Amino acid sequence: MQPTFCFIDDADFELDNFQKNVAPAFKGIEFIYARDFDRALHKLNGRRCLCFLLDIYGAGAGGGSGELPGPESLASALGQGFVVDSLYENLEGEGSEKANQFLRRLYARVQVAQEAFGAAAGQLGQGPAFGLDSLAKVREHQPWAAALGYSRKALYADAAAMCMGGADGVLQKPQGVDEAAIAKASHQAAPELAQAAFAAVDFRLAGLAGQVGLRLCWDGVSLSLAEALQQAVGQLTCREKRSPEARGKALEGLKAVRLDDLELDQGDVEVILALWDWLSLET
Structure with missing residues:
Protein backbone atom coordinates (compact mmCIF):
# COMPACT_ATOMS: atom_id res chain seq x y z
CA MET A 1 0.00 0.00 0.00
CA GLN A 2 1.29 3.46 -0.90
CA PRO A 3 1.98 5.98 1.87
CA THR A 4 -0.96 8.36 2.31
CA PHE A 5 -0.97 12.17 2.45
CA CYS A 6 -4.00 14.45 2.93
CA PHE A 7 -4.77 17.85 1.45
CA ILE A 8 -7.46 19.83 3.27
CA ASP A 9 -8.94 22.97 1.72
CA ASP A 10 -12.46 24.38 1.77
CA ALA A 11 -12.28 25.66 -1.85
CA ASP A 12 -13.18 23.34 -4.73
CA PHE A 13 -10.77 25.12 -7.10
CA GLU A 14 -7.85 24.55 -4.73
CA LEU A 15 -8.65 20.86 -4.30
CA ASP A 16 -8.97 20.36 -8.05
CA ASN A 17 -5.86 22.40 -8.83
CA PHE A 18 -3.76 20.47 -6.33
CA GLN A 19 -4.96 17.12 -7.61
CA LYS A 20 -4.21 18.00 -11.24
CA ASN A 21 -1.08 20.13 -10.97
CA VAL A 22 0.71 19.38 -7.70
CA ALA A 23 -0.02 15.83 -6.55
CA PRO A 24 1.63 14.12 -9.57
CA ALA A 25 5.00 15.43 -8.34
CA PHE A 26 4.56 13.47 -5.08
CA LYS A 27 5.85 10.21 -6.53
CA GLY A 28 4.58 7.08 -4.80
CA ILE A 29 2.04 8.95 -2.64
CA GLU A 30 -1.71 8.41 -2.49
CA PHE A 31 -3.64 11.59 -1.68
CA ILE A 32 -6.88 12.04 0.21
CA TYR A 33 -8.72 15.30 -0.57
CA ALA A 34 -11.25 16.86 1.77
CA ARG A 35 -12.86 20.19 2.65
CA ASP A 36 -12.21 19.76 6.39
CA PHE A 37 -10.44 17.43 8.80
CA ASP A 38 -13.51 15.44 9.82
CA ARG A 39 -14.20 14.50 6.20
CA ALA A 40 -10.54 13.62 5.70
CA LEU A 41 -10.62 11.34 8.73
CA HIS A 42 -13.73 9.64 7.37
CA LYS A 43 -12.08 9.09 3.98
CA LEU A 44 -8.96 7.70 5.63
CA ASN A 45 -11.15 5.01 7.19
CA GLY A 46 -8.55 3.92 9.72
CA ARG A 47 -5.49 4.37 7.52
CA ARG A 48 -2.45 6.24 8.78
CA CYS A 49 -1.74 9.55 7.09
CA LEU A 50 1.91 10.57 7.07
CA CYS A 51 1.48 14.22 6.06
CA PHE A 52 -1.35 16.74 6.16
CA LEU A 53 -1.23 19.82 3.94
CA LEU A 54 -3.59 22.28 5.61
CA ASP A 55 -5.15 25.36 4.11
CA ILE A 56 -4.83 28.12 6.71
CA TYR A 57 -7.54 30.59 5.72
CA GLY A 58 -11.01 29.12 5.51
CA ALA A 59 -14.62 29.61 6.48
CA GLY A 60 -15.25 29.70 10.20
CA ALA A 61 -18.34 28.96 12.25
CA GLY A 62 -20.50 32.03 12.74
CA GLY A 63 -18.47 34.04 10.23
CA GLY A 64 -18.92 37.62 9.12
CA SER A 65 -21.64 39.21 7.07
CA GLY A 66 -20.35 37.70 3.85
CA GLU A 67 -20.53 41.07 2.11
CA LEU A 68 -17.56 42.66 0.39
CA PRO A 69 -16.14 45.66 2.27
CA GLY A 70 -17.19 48.95 0.73
CA LEU A 124 -16.23 37.64 4.56
CA GLY A 125 -16.27 34.87 7.16
CA GLN A 126 -12.72 33.64 6.60
CA GLY A 127 -9.77 33.46 8.95
CA PRO A 128 -6.79 31.46 10.21
CA ALA A 129 -8.89 29.65 12.81
CA PHE A 130 -9.71 27.17 10.05
CA GLY A 131 -6.09 26.05 9.76
CA LEU A 132 -5.45 26.11 13.50
CA ASP A 133 -8.51 23.94 14.12
CA SER A 134 -7.39 21.44 11.47
CA LEU A 135 -3.91 21.38 12.99
CA ALA A 136 -5.25 20.69 16.48
CA LYS A 137 -7.28 17.76 15.16
CA VAL A 138 -4.27 16.33 13.32
CA ARG A 139 -2.25 16.40 16.52
CA GLU A 140 -5.13 14.79 18.44
CA HIS A 141 -6.00 12.00 16.01
CA GLN A 142 -2.79 11.31 14.04
CA PRO A 143 0.08 12.80 16.07
CA TRP A 144 2.80 10.95 14.14
CA ALA A 145 1.90 12.78 10.92
CA ALA A 146 3.74 15.82 9.63
CA ALA A 147 1.42 18.84 9.39
CA LEU A 148 2.20 21.73 7.05
CA GLY A 149 0.30 24.96 6.60
CA TYR A 150 -0.32 25.61 2.90
CA SER A 151 -1.72 29.02 2.07
CA ARG A 152 -1.74 31.86 -0.41
CA LYS A 153 -3.42 34.42 1.84
CA ALA A 154 -1.85 33.75 5.24
CA LEU A 155 0.11 36.56 6.85
CA TYR A 156 3.37 36.35 8.78
CA ALA A 157 1.49 36.26 12.09
CA ASP A 158 -0.72 33.44 10.81
CA ALA A 159 2.31 31.36 9.84
CA ALA A 160 3.87 32.01 13.25
CA ALA A 161 0.63 30.93 14.96
CA MET A 162 0.59 27.68 12.97
CA CYS A 163 4.18 26.90 13.94
CA MET A 164 3.52 27.73 17.59
CA GLY A 165 0.47 25.46 17.38
CA GLY A 166 2.66 22.52 16.41
CA ALA A 167 2.89 22.67 12.62
CA ASP A 168 6.05 21.29 11.04
CA GLY A 169 6.29 24.27 8.72
CA VAL A 170 4.34 26.49 6.34
CA LEU A 171 4.42 26.35 2.55
CA GLN A 172 3.19 29.07 0.21
CA LYS A 173 0.61 28.28 -2.43
CA PRO A 174 1.79 29.44 -5.85
CA GLN A 175 0.27 32.78 -6.82
CA GLY A 176 -1.24 34.04 -10.07
CA VAL A 177 -3.51 36.77 -11.41
CA ASP A 178 -6.22 34.24 -12.31
CA GLU A 179 -6.97 30.53 -12.03
CA ALA A 180 -5.06 29.65 -15.20
CA ALA A 181 -1.96 31.44 -13.93
CA ILE A 182 -2.28 29.76 -10.53
CA ALA A 183 -2.57 26.36 -12.21
CA LYS A 184 0.58 27.00 -14.25
CA ALA A 185 2.51 28.28 -11.24
CA SER A 186 1.35 25.29 -9.17
CA HIS A 187 2.61 22.85 -11.79
CA GLN A 188 5.98 24.59 -11.87
CA ALA A 189 6.33 24.69 -8.09
CA ALA A 190 5.11 21.13 -7.50
CA PRO A 191 8.54 19.40 -7.34
CA GLU A 192 9.78 21.82 -4.66
CA LEU A 193 6.54 21.46 -2.70
CA ALA A 194 6.88 17.67 -2.79
CA GLN A 195 10.50 17.88 -1.68
CA ALA A 196 9.55 20.12 1.25
CA ALA A 197 6.71 17.83 2.33
CA PHE A 198 8.90 14.72 2.11
CA ALA A 199 11.56 16.46 4.21
CA ALA A 200 8.93 17.34 6.82
CA VAL A 201 7.88 13.69 7.08
CA ASP A 202 11.53 12.63 7.38
CA PHE A 203 12.13 15.15 10.14
CA ARG A 204 9.01 14.34 12.15
CA LEU A 205 9.29 10.57 11.98
CA ALA A 206 13.02 10.67 12.69
CA GLY A 207 12.39 12.72 15.81
CA LEU A 208 9.53 10.57 17.08
CA ALA A 209 11.22 7.25 16.24
CA GLY A 210 14.42 8.46 17.87
CA GLN A 211 12.51 9.17 21.07
CA VAL A 212 10.98 5.68 20.99
CA GLY A 213 14.43 4.14 20.53
CA LEU A 214 15.84 6.08 23.47
CA ARG A 215 13.00 4.94 25.72
CA LEU A 216 13.55 1.33 24.67
CA CYS A 217 17.23 1.57 25.54
CA TRP A 218 16.48 3.27 28.85
CA ASP A 219 13.85 0.70 29.84
CA GLY A 220 15.82 -2.24 28.43
CA VAL A 221 12.70 -3.46 26.63
CA SER A 222 14.09 -4.44 23.23
CA LEU A 223 17.59 -3.52 22.13
CA SER A 224 17.00 -5.26 18.79
CA LEU A 225 14.08 -2.92 18.06
CA ALA A 226 16.13 0.06 19.23
CA GLU A 227 18.90 -0.90 16.79
CA ALA A 228 16.38 -1.35 13.97
CA LEU A 229 14.93 2.08 14.72
CA GLN A 230 18.40 3.61 14.69
CA GLN A 231 19.05 2.14 11.25
CA ALA A 232 15.69 3.39 9.98
CA VAL A 233 16.23 6.88 11.39
CA GLY A 234 19.60 6.95 9.64
CA GLN A 235 17.74 6.65 6.34
CA LEU A 236 15.66 9.71 7.18
CA THR A 237 18.44 11.94 8.48
CA CYS A 238 21.06 11.15 5.82
CA ARG A 239 23.41 9.65 8.39
CA GLU A 240 23.31 6.52 6.25
CA LYS A 241 23.65 6.28 2.47
CA ARG A 242 20.12 6.65 1.10
CA SER A 243 18.89 4.31 -1.60
CA PRO A 244 15.85 2.11 -2.26
CA GLU A 245 17.96 -0.88 -1.25
CA ALA A 246 19.02 0.73 2.02
CA ARG A 247 15.44 1.75 2.80
CA GLY A 248 14.33 -1.80 2.09
CA LYS A 249 16.98 -3.20 4.40
CA ALA A 250 15.96 -0.81 7.17
CA LEU A 251 12.33 -1.81 6.69
CA GLU A 252 13.20 -5.50 6.87
CA GLY A 253 15.05 -4.85 10.12
CA LEU A 254 11.95 -3.26 11.64
CA LYS A 255 9.61 -5.97 10.43
CA ALA A 256 11.88 -8.67 11.83
CA VAL A 257 10.94 -7.53 15.34
CA ARG A 258 7.62 -8.94 16.56
CA LEU A 259 5.89 -5.91 18.02
CA ASP A 260 3.09 -8.05 19.46
CA ASP A 261 5.60 -9.71 21.77
CA LEU A 262 6.60 -6.37 23.31
CA GLU A 263 4.64 -4.33 25.82
CA LEU A 264 4.78 -1.08 23.89
CA ASP A 265 2.68 2.02 24.34
CA GLN A 266 0.12 2.25 21.51
CA GLY A 267 1.46 5.66 20.55
CA ASP A 268 4.93 4.15 20.08
CA VAL A 269 3.46 1.35 17.99
CA GLU A 270 1.75 3.89 15.72
CA VAL A 271 5.05 5.73 15.22
CA ILE A 272 6.79 2.48 14.27
CA LEU A 273 4.01 1.51 11.86
CA ALA A 274 4.10 4.99 10.31
CA LEU A 275 7.84 4.50 9.85
CA TRP A 276 7.10 1.18 8.12
CA ASP A 277 4.74 2.97 5.75
CA TRP A 278 7.29 5.67 4.96
CA LEU A 279 10.17 3.27 4.37
CA SER A 280 7.89 1.40 1.96
CA LEU A 281 7.81 4.44 -0.34
CA GLU A 282 9.01 3.51 -3.81
CA THR A 283 10.90 6.42 -5.38
Whole structure:
Protein backbone atom coordinates (compact mmCIF):
# COMPACT_ATOMS: atom_id res chain seq x y z
CA MET A 1 0.00 0.00 0.00
CA GLN A 2 1.29 3.46 -0.90
CA PRO A 3 1.98 5.98 1.87
CA THR A 4 -0.96 8.36 2.31
CA PHE A 5 -0.97 12.17 2.45
CA CYS A 6 -4.00 14.45 2.93
CA PHE A 7 -4.77 17.85 1.45
CA ILE A 8 -7.46 19.83 3.27
CA ASP A 9 -8.94 22.97 1.72
CA ASP A 10 -12.46 24.38 1.77
CA ALA A 11 -12.28 25.66 -1.85
CA ASP A 12 -13.18 23.34 -4.73
CA PHE A 13 -10.77 25.12 -7.10
CA GLU A 14 -7.85 24.55 -4.73
CA LEU A 15 -8.65 20.86 -4.30
CA ASP A 16 -8.97 20.36 -8.05
CA ASN A 17 -5.86 22.40 -8.83
CA PHE A 18 -3.76 20.47 -6.33
CA GLN A 19 -4.96 17.12 -7.61
CA LYS A 20 -4.21 18.00 -11.24
CA ASN A 21 -1.08 20.13 -10.97
CA VAL A 22 0.71 19.38 -7.70
CA ALA A 23 -0.02 15.83 -6.55
CA PRO A 24 1.63 14.12 -9.57
CA ALA A 25 5.00 15.43 -8.34
CA PHE A 26 4.56 13.47 -5.08
CA LYS A 27 5.85 10.21 -6.53
CA GLY A 28 4.58 7.08 -4.80
CA ILE A 29 2.04 8.95 -2.64
CA GLU A 30 -1.71 8.41 -2.49
CA PHE A 31 -3.64 11.59 -1.68
CA ILE A 32 -6.88 12.04 0.21
CA TYR A 33 -8.72 15.30 -0.57
CA ALA A 34 -11.25 16.86 1.77
CA ARG A 35 -12.86 20.19 2.65
CA ASP A 36 -12.21 19.76 6.39
CA PHE A 37 -10.44 17.43 8.80
CA ASP A 38 -13.51 15.44 9.82
CA ARG A 39 -14.20 14.50 6.20
CA ALA A 40 -10.54 13.62 5.70
CA LEU A 41 -10.62 11.34 8.73
CA HIS A 42 -13.73 9.64 7.37
CA LYS A 43 -12.08 9.09 3.98
CA LEU A 44 -8.96 7.70 5.63
CA ASN A 45 -11.15 5.01 7.19
CA GLY A 46 -8.55 3.92 9.72
CA ARG A 47 -5.49 4.37 7.52
CA ARG A 48 -2.45 6.24 8.78
CA CYS A 49 -1.74 9.55 7.09
CA LEU A 50 1.91 10.57 7.07
CA CYS A 51 1.48 14.22 6.06
CA PHE A 52 -1.35 16.74 6.16
CA LEU A 53 -1.23 19.82 3.94
CA LEU A 54 -3.59 22.28 5.61
CA ASP A 55 -5.15 25.36 4.11
CA ILE A 56 -4.83 28.12 6.71
CA TYR A 57 -7.54 30.59 5.72
CA GLY A 58 -11.01 29.12 5.51
CA ALA A 59 -14.62 29.61 6.48
CA GLY A 60 -15.25 29.70 10.20
CA ALA A 61 -18.34 28.96 12.25
CA GLY A 62 -20.50 32.03 12.74
CA GLY A 63 -18.47 34.04 10.23
CA GLY A 64 -18.92 37.62 9.12
CA SER A 65 -21.64 39.21 7.07
CA GLY A 66 -20.35 37.70 3.85
CA GLU A 67 -20.53 41.07 2.11
CA LEU A 68 -17.56 42.66 0.39
CA PRO A 69 -16.14 45.66 2.27
CA GLY A 70 -17.19 48.95 0.73
CA PRO A 71 -14.66 51.06 -1.20
CA GLU A 72 -14.81 53.88 1.34
CA SER A 73 -14.15 51.69 4.37
CA LEU A 74 -11.40 49.83 2.53
CA ALA A 75 -9.76 53.07 1.43
CA SER A 76 -9.82 54.29 5.01
CA ALA A 77 -8.35 51.03 6.29
CA LEU A 78 -5.57 51.17 3.70
CA GLY A 79 -4.67 54.71 4.68
CA GLN A 80 -6.27 56.93 2.09
CA GLY A 81 -4.13 59.94 1.28
CA PHE A 82 -0.82 58.22 1.92
CA VAL A 83 2.07 60.17 0.38
CA VAL A 84 4.99 58.08 -0.84
CA ASP A 85 7.40 60.95 -0.24
CA SER A 86 6.79 60.57 3.51
CA LEU A 87 8.88 57.39 3.40
CA TYR A 88 11.94 59.44 2.48
CA GLU A 89 11.54 62.48 4.71
CA ASN A 90 14.20 63.12 7.36
CA LEU A 91 15.96 59.79 7.04
CA GLU A 92 18.95 59.84 9.36
CA GLY A 93 22.31 58.13 9.23
CA GLU A 94 24.03 56.44 6.34
CA GLY A 95 24.37 52.97 4.87
CA SER A 96 22.55 50.16 6.66
CA GLU A 97 21.24 52.48 9.37
CA LYS A 98 19.46 54.62 6.80
CA ALA A 99 18.29 51.55 4.87
CA ASN A 100 16.80 49.94 7.98
CA GLN A 101 14.96 53.12 8.91
CA PHE A 102 13.46 53.27 5.42
CA LEU A 103 12.46 49.60 5.49
CA ARG A 104 10.78 50.01 8.88
CA ARG A 105 8.69 52.84 7.47
CA LEU A 106 7.84 50.84 4.37
CA TYR A 107 6.89 47.78 6.41
CA ALA A 108 4.60 49.93 8.54
CA ARG A 109 2.65 50.55 5.32
CA VAL A 110 2.66 46.82 4.57
CA GLN A 111 1.31 46.18 8.06
CA VAL A 112 -1.54 48.61 7.45
CA ALA A 113 -2.45 46.61 4.33
CA GLN A 114 -2.21 43.35 6.29
CA GLU A 115 -4.56 44.66 8.95
CA ALA A 116 -7.00 45.78 6.25
CA PHE A 117 -6.80 42.32 4.69
CA GLY A 118 -7.48 40.63 8.03
CA ALA A 119 -10.52 42.81 8.64
CA ALA A 120 -11.86 42.16 5.14
CA ALA A 121 -11.33 38.41 5.49
CA GLY A 122 -13.16 38.41 8.81
CA GLN A 123 -16.07 40.30 7.28
CA LEU A 124 -16.23 37.64 4.56
CA GLY A 125 -16.27 34.87 7.16
CA GLN A 126 -12.72 33.64 6.60
CA GLY A 127 -9.77 33.46 8.95
CA PRO A 128 -6.79 31.46 10.21
CA ALA A 129 -8.89 29.65 12.81
CA PHE A 130 -9.71 27.17 10.05
CA GLY A 131 -6.09 26.05 9.76
CA LEU A 132 -5.45 26.11 13.50
CA ASP A 133 -8.51 23.94 14.12
CA SER A 134 -7.39 21.44 11.47
CA LEU A 135 -3.91 21.38 12.99
CA ALA A 136 -5.25 20.69 16.48
CA LYS A 137 -7.28 17.76 15.16
CA VAL A 138 -4.27 16.33 13.32
CA ARG A 139 -2.25 16.40 16.52
CA GLU A 140 -5.13 14.79 18.44
CA HIS A 141 -6.00 12.00 16.01
CA GLN A 142 -2.79 11.31 14.04
CA PRO A 143 0.08 12.80 16.07
CA TRP A 144 2.80 10.95 14.14
CA ALA A 145 1.90 12.78 10.92
CA ALA A 146 3.74 15.82 9.63
CA ALA A 147 1.42 18.84 9.39
CA LEU A 148 2.20 21.73 7.05
CA GLY A 149 0.30 24.96 6.60
CA TYR A 150 -0.32 25.61 2.90
CA SER A 151 -1.72 29.02 2.07
CA ARG A 152 -1.74 31.86 -0.41
CA LYS A 153 -3.42 34.42 1.84
CA ALA A 154 -1.85 33.75 5.24
CA LEU A 155 0.11 36.56 6.85
CA TYR A 156 3.37 36.35 8.78
CA ALA A 157 1.49 36.26 12.09
CA ASP A 158 -0.72 33.44 10.81
CA ALA A 159 2.31 31.36 9.84
CA ALA A 160 3.87 32.01 13.25
CA ALA A 161 0.63 30.93 14.96
CA MET A 162 0.59 27.68 12.97
CA CYS A 163 4.18 26.90 13.94
CA MET A 164 3.52 27.73 17.59
CA GLY A 165 0.47 25.46 17.38
CA GLY A 166 2.66 22.52 16.41
CA ALA A 167 2.89 22.67 12.62
CA ASP A 168 6.05 21.29 11.04
CA GLY A 169 6.29 24.27 8.72
CA VAL A 170 4.34 26.49 6.34
CA LEU A 171 4.42 26.35 2.55
CA GLN A 172 3.19 29.07 0.21
CA LYS A 173 0.61 28.28 -2.43
CA PRO A 174 1.79 29.44 -5.85
CA GLN A 175 0.27 32.78 -6.82
CA GLY A 176 -1.24 34.04 -10.07
CA VAL A 177 -3.51 36.77 -11.41
CA ASP A 178 -6.22 34.24 -12.31
CA GLU A 179 -6.97 30.53 -12.03
CA ALA A 180 -5.06 29.65 -15.20
CA ALA A 181 -1.96 31.44 -13.93
CA ILE A 182 -2.28 29.76 -10.53
CA ALA A 183 -2.57 26.36 -12.21
CA LYS A 184 0.58 27.00 -14.25
CA ALA A 185 2.51 28.28 -11.24
CA SER A 186 1.35 25.29 -9.17
CA HIS A 187 2.61 22.85 -11.79
CA GLN A 188 5.98 24.59 -11.87
CA ALA A 189 6.33 24.69 -8.09
CA ALA A 190 5.11 21.13 -7.50
CA PRO A 191 8.54 19.40 -7.34
CA GLU A 192 9.78 21.82 -4.66
CA LEU A 193 6.54 21.46 -2.70
CA ALA A 194 6.88 17.67 -2.79
CA GLN A 195 10.50 17.88 -1.68
CA ALA A 196 9.55 20.12 1.25
CA ALA A 197 6.71 17.83 2.33
CA PHE A 198 8.90 14.72 2.11
CA ALA A 199 11.56 16.46 4.21
CA ALA A 200 8.93 17.34 6.82
CA VAL A 201 7.88 13.69 7.08
CA ASP A 202 11.53 12.63 7.38
CA PHE A 203 12.13 15.15 10.14
CA ARG A 204 9.01 14.34 12.15
CA LEU A 205 9.29 10.57 11.98
CA ALA A 206 13.02 10.67 12.69
CA GLY A 207 12.39 12.72 15.81
CA LEU A 208 9.53 10.57 17.08
CA ALA A 209 11.22 7.25 16.24
CA GLY A 210 14.42 8.46 17.87
CA GLN A 211 12.51 9.17 21.07
CA VAL A 212 10.98 5.68 20.99
CA GLY A 213 14.43 4.14 20.53
CA LEU A 214 15.84 6.08 23.47
CA ARG A 215 13.00 4.94 25.72
CA LEU A 216 13.55 1.33 24.67
CA CYS A 217 17.23 1.57 25.54
CA TRP A 218 16.48 3.27 28.85
CA ASP A 219 13.85 0.70 29.84
CA GLY A 220 15.82 -2.24 28.43
CA VAL A 221 12.70 -3.46 26.63
CA SER A 222 14.09 -4.44 23.23
CA LEU A 223 17.59 -3.52 22.13
CA SER A 224 17.00 -5.26 18.79
CA LEU A 225 14.08 -2.92 18.06
CA ALA A 226 16.13 0.06 19.23
CA GLU A 227 18.90 -0.90 16.79
CA ALA A 228 16.38 -1.35 13.97
CA LEU A 229 14.93 2.08 14.72
CA GLN A 230 18.40 3.61 14.69
CA GLN A 231 19.05 2.14 11.25
CA ALA A 232 15.69 3.39 9.98
CA VAL A 233 16.23 6.88 11.39
CA GLY A 234 19.60 6.95 9.64
CA GLN A 235 17.74 6.65 6.34
CA LEU A 236 15.66 9.71 7.18
CA THR A 237 18.44 11.94 8.48
CA CYS A 238 21.06 11.15 5.82
CA ARG A 239 23.41 9.65 8.39
CA GLU A 240 23.31 6.52 6.25
CA LYS A 241 23.65 6.28 2.47
CA ARG A 242 20.12 6.65 1.10
CA SER A 243 18.89 4.31 -1.60
CA PRO A 244 15.85 2.11 -2.26
CA GLU A 245 17.96 -0.88 -1.25
CA ALA A 246 19.02 0.73 2.02
CA ARG A 247 15.44 1.75 2.80
CA GLY A 248 14.33 -1.80 2.09
CA LYS A 249 16.98 -3.20 4.40
CA ALA A 250 15.96 -0.81 7.17
CA LEU A 251 12.33 -1.81 6.69
CA GLU A 252 13.20 -5.50 6.87
CA GLY A 253 15.05 -4.85 10.12
CA LEU A 254 11.95 -3.26 11.64
CA LYS A 255 9.61 -5.97 10.43
CA ALA A 256 11.88 -8.67 11.83
CA VAL A 257 10.94 -7.53 15.34
CA ARG A 258 7.62 -8.94 16.56
CA LEU A 259 5.89 -5.91 18.02
CA ASP A 260 3.09 -8.05 19.46
CA ASP A 261 5.60 -9.71 21.77
CA LEU A 262 6.60 -6.37 23.31
CA GLU A 263 4.64 -4.33 25.82
CA LEU A 264 4.78 -1.08 23.89
CA ASP A 265 2.68 2.02 24.34
CA GLN A 266 0.12 2.25 21.51
CA GLY A 267 1.46 5.66 20.55
CA ASP A 268 4.93 4.15 20.08
CA VAL A 269 3.46 1.35 17.99
CA GLU A 270 1.75 3.89 15.72
CA VAL A 271 5.05 5.73 15.22
CA ILE A 272 6.79 2.48 14.27
CA LEU A 273 4.01 1.51 11.86
CA ALA A 274 4.10 4.99 10.31
CA LEU A 275 7.84 4.50 9.85
CA TRP A 276 7.10 1.18 8.12
CA ASP A 277 4.74 2.97 5.75
CA TRP A 278 7.29 5.67 4.96
CA LEU A 279 10.17 3.27 4.37
CA SER A 280 7.89 1.40 1.96
CA LEU A 281 7.81 4.44 -0.34
CA GLU A 282 9.01 3.51 -3.81
CA THR A 283 10.90 6.42 -5.38
